[in-house]
Amino acid sequence: MFKVHKTDGRARLGQMTLAHGVVNTPIFMPVGTVGSVKSLVPEDLKTLGAEIILGNTYHLYLRPGLDVIRHFNGLHKFIQWDKPILTDSGGFQIFSLGQLRKITEEGCVFQSHIDGKKINLTPELAVEIQETIGADIHMVLDECTPYPATPEEAKHSMERSLRWAKRCREVKSRDELWQFGIVQGGMYHDLRKQSLEGLGELGFEGFSIGGLSVGEPKPAMRETTDFCCEHLPEDKPRYLMGVGTPLDIIESVNYGVDMFDCVMPTRNGRNGTLFTSLGKVNIKNQKHQFDESPLDPECSCYTCQNFSRSYLRHLFIAKEITALRLLTLHNLTYYLHLIHDIRDAIREDRFQDLLKHHQQLWDK
Amino acid sequence: MFKVHKTDGRARLGQMTLAHGVVNTPIFMPVGTVGSVKSLVPEDLKTLGAEIILGNTYHLYLRPGLDVIRHFNGLHKFIQWDKPILTDSGGFQIFSLGQLRKITEEGCVFQSHIDGKKINLTPELAVEIQETIGADIHMVLDECTPYPATPEEAKHSMERSLRWAKRCREVKSRDELWQFGIVQGGMYHDLRKQSLEGLGELGFEGFSIGGLSVGEPKPAMRETTDFCCEHLPEDKPRYLMGVGTPLDIIESVNYGVDMFDCVMPTRNGRNGTLFTSLGKVNIKNQKHQFDESPLDPECSCYTCQNFSRSYLRHLFIAKEITALRLLTLHNLTYYLHLIHDIRDAIREDRFQDLLKHHQQLWDK
Ligand SMILES: [Zn+2]
Ligand SMILES: [Zn+2]
Numbered sequence: 001m002f003k004v005h006k007t008d009g010r011a012r013l014g015q016m017t018l019a020h021g022v023v024n025t026p027i028f029m030p031v032g033t034v035g036s037v038k039s040l041v042p043e044d045l046k047t048l049g050a051e052i053i054l055g056n057t058y059h060l061y062l063r064p065g066l067d068v069i070r071h072f073n074g075l076h077k078f079i080q081w082d083k084p085i086l087t088d089s090g091g092f093q094i095f096s097l098g099q100l101r102k103i104t105e106e107g108c109v110f111q112s113h114i115d116g117k118k119i120n121l122t123p124e125l126a127v128e129i130q131e132t133i134g135a136d137i138h139m140v141l142d143e144c145t146p147y148p149a150t151p152e153e154a155k156h157s158m159e160r161s162l163r164w165a166k167r168c169r170e171v172k173s174r175d176e177l178w179q180f181g182i183v184q185g186g187m188y189h190d191l192r193k194q195s196l197e198g199l200g201e202l203g204f205e206g207f208s209i210g211g212l213s214v215g216e217p218k219p220a221m222r223e224t225t226d227f228c229c230e231h232l233p234e235d236k237p238r239y240l241m242g243v244g245t246p247l248d249i250i251e252s253v254n255y256g257v258d259m260f261d262c263v264m265p266t267r268n269g270r271n272g273t274l275f276t277s278l279g280k281v282n283i284k285n286q287k288h289q290f291d292e293s294p295l296d297p298e299c300s301c302y303t304c305q306n307f308s309r310s311y312l313r314h315l316f317i318a319k320e321i322t323a324l325r326l327l328t329l330h331n332l333t334y335y336l337h338l339i340h341d342i343r344d345a346i347r348e349d350r351f352q353d354l355l356k357h358h359q360q361l362w363d364k
Numbered sequence: 365m366f367k368v369h370k371t372d373g374r375a376r377l378g379q380m381t382l383a384h385g386v387v388n389t390p391i392f393m394p395v396g397t398v399g400s401v402k403s404l405v406p407e408d409l410k411t412l413g414a415e416i417i418l419g420n421t422y423h424l425y426l427r428p429g430l431d432v433i434r435h436f437n438g439l440h441k442f443i444q445w446d447k448p449i450l451t452d453s454g455g456f457q458i459f460s461l462g463q464l465r466k467i468t469e470e471g472c473v474f475q476s477h478i479d480g481k482k483i484n485l486t487p488e489l490a491v492e493i494q495e496t497i498g499a500d501i502h503m504v505l506d507e508c509t510p511y512p513a514t515p516e517e518a519k520h521s522m523e524r525s526l527r528w529a530k531r532c533r534e535v536k537s538r539d540e541l542w543q544f545g546i547v548q549g550g551m552y553h554d555l556r557k558q559s560l561e562g563l564g565e566l567g568f569e570g571f572s573i574g575g576l577s578v579g580e581p582k583p584a585m586r587e588t589t590d591f592c593c594e595h596l597p598e599d600k601p602r603y604l605m606g607v608g609t610p611l612d613i614i615e616s617v618n619y620g621v622d623m624f625d626c627v628m629p630t631r632n633g634r635n636g637t638l639f640t641s642l643g644k645v646n647i648k649n650q651k652h653q654f655d656e657s658p659l660d661p662e663c664s665c666y667t668c669q670n671f672s673r674s675y676l677r678h679l680f681i682a683k684e685i686t687a688l689r690l691l692t693l694h695n696l697t698y699y700l701h702l703i704h705d706i707r708d709a710i711r712e713d714r715f716q717d718l719l720k721h722h723q724q725l726w727d728k
Contacts, residue, residue: 035679038686059682063681322401325403325689
């Protein structure tokens with residue numbers, strides 16, 4: 001069940017009741033690709049207040065594989081995470097990581113990037129994998145439309161994704177788990193509209209806005225998000241896959257997006273780039289060498305409560321594993337605090353002020 | 365102040381009162397080379413019950429460097445660890461890591477393995493660095509005698525170490541910090557005896573047994589440890605540097621050693637080799653693929669209380685950073701539990717039974 005409790009403009013405050021618990025929206029989902037959020041353990045995620053995490057179907061299918069996941073009756077028990085999990089369909093990763101061999105109406109044939117094994121990922125298999133994982137929310141298999149694409153290419157790809165979405169819906173067998181359709185259609189409004197209308201007839205529990213963050217300019221991404229949100233049903237959650245920076249997130253909430261995931265806080269943390277209330281910080285920078293102040297004076301994370309920029313810089317430069325953990329903890333805390341700030345602002349009808357604050361902070 | 369409260373044979377139960385608190389002996393000190401125990405944070409070390417950690421002077425001198433450590437009034441504040449710290453003198457690391465240029469009576473000239481800078485580490489500088497670090501216990505600079513060494517080589521090296529120890533003692537300036545002499549003399553009893561008698565006149569707060577774990581056979585190591593312990597004063601703590609396996613530790617306690625440090629639990633953890641109550645476990649092993657049981661059914665660590673061997677194997681094979689943390693946590697827990705078992709056994713006059721148990725466990 002999804003309920004919108006409150007709106008402020010198009011920004012929405014809502015709640016999803018999923019198989020493993022309640023998730024408030026807007027929500028940011030930390031990425032736990034192969035069954036761990038890199039450098040963290042489930043206890044950390046609970047301390048951070050993560051309500052749901054994302055697993056990558058492509059990675060999990062290859063390793064540990066369905067036989068292991070089945071042996072543990074699903075991913076939750078295997079990774080010891082008892083709150084909700086969302087999985088992608090694996091399609092995007094096949095395009096970006098796998099040695100893609102052929103896409104046909106049947107599905108995608110690809111070679112594992114791990115052992116070269118040939119795999120035929122059909123819409124039906126994508127659902128079977130995700131239901132075996134036991135993801136509270138899973139995605140239909142879609143064909144990712146590249147950017148740029150001609151109207152013909154985008155149309156062909158969108159229509160195939162729609163037929164695949166139908167096949168996914170038909171084989172869905174676990175009622176307690178949600179399935180999201182994925183809106184495609186490139187940067188073309190008419191195609192996006194056809195896609196979301198077609199998906200709308202299939203009874204999905206929610207919708208993802210797909211085909212973004214694929215190299216298009218930011219205005220195109222925002223404009224497409226705006227358009228999709230305007231035409232998606234009010235009573236279903238909206239998920240903008242793989243997005244994004246703090247500003248991307250708050251701008252998208254402004255259009256009515258409810259759900260986000262992104263590797264940015266974790267990956268950037270491991271690369272020494274931190275998001276703070278003062279803007280971006282590059283911890284490698286020489287100017288932090290003697291700096292006794294915390295990364296972010298407004299942050300309540302373990303890292304900011306205990307360590308100086310000087311120490312963090314030292315650990316990072318010395319390539320100490322501990323640095324990865326401390327910086328990841330901070331960045332995820334920043335993202336999850338941002339989500340709480342967004343919720344508070346919607347609740348108190350001051351979302352536009354928060355949006356303006358972040359536009360100034362990040363555009364400088 | 366060091367007090368021996370109880371003995372069982374030559375095994376000793378004692379207590380050191382140091383500048384940053386009390387440390388019980390026998391003690392195992394996790395290695396925090398450049399200011400972090402790899403993959404862990406201070407909070408973890410407290411959860412594990414670590415009473416003291418080791419820092420490496422060579423590494424800390426090169427990075428972050430004395431100017432940064434001085435800026436924070438010592439290492440404790442820089443790394444946010446308020447319990448005792450012990451440092452080595454840096455000599456051993458120069459021999460193993462640095463591009464050693466020349467040893468003279470004055471000291472060792474070497475090139476940093478980081479930036480090639482030429483450094484002249486004298487006994488006086490070794491003390492200055494360690495007092496700036498603010499280590500509760502620091503080591504004199506010694507010349508490491510290689511194995512094998514002729515009696516002449518070992519004698520020459522031991523005598524130089526003795527002269528250096530005297531110079532270190534002369535420049536020691538912070539009364540609240542302890543300084544240990546290091547017994548050298550290779551595998552030769554007469555030289556070891558000369559060394560410890562020479563050091564005995566200098567008023568050190570404790571003694572390290574040096575020149576072991578340098579490639580000599582285990583029986584030679586144990587025999588030399590036995591001999592040194594027999595001749596060291598009863599009222600001073602005895603530290604066996606860089607040792608060792610769980611069996612090495614318990615065998616050495618049997619000769620009267622009080623203090624240990626070793627990279628083995630942390631390094632082996634990161635390599636997937638675990639110490640458990642059932643013996644060694646190689647987590648990469650295929651046989652753990654579906655194994656729902658914990659690493660060690662008798663272990664109370666976060667890893668064993670929460671995760672299966674199957675999951676740990678998966679994370680390790682997928683090269684997830686989280687695996688390094690989980691496996692390090694377990695191995696250090698094992699070592700610190702072993703130390704507690706040893707203390708309990710001494711207290712209850714059943715140390716020989718515990719020794720026998722471990723001889724059977726690890727020799728199989
Ligand atoms: Zn923080
Ligand atoms: Zn354990």
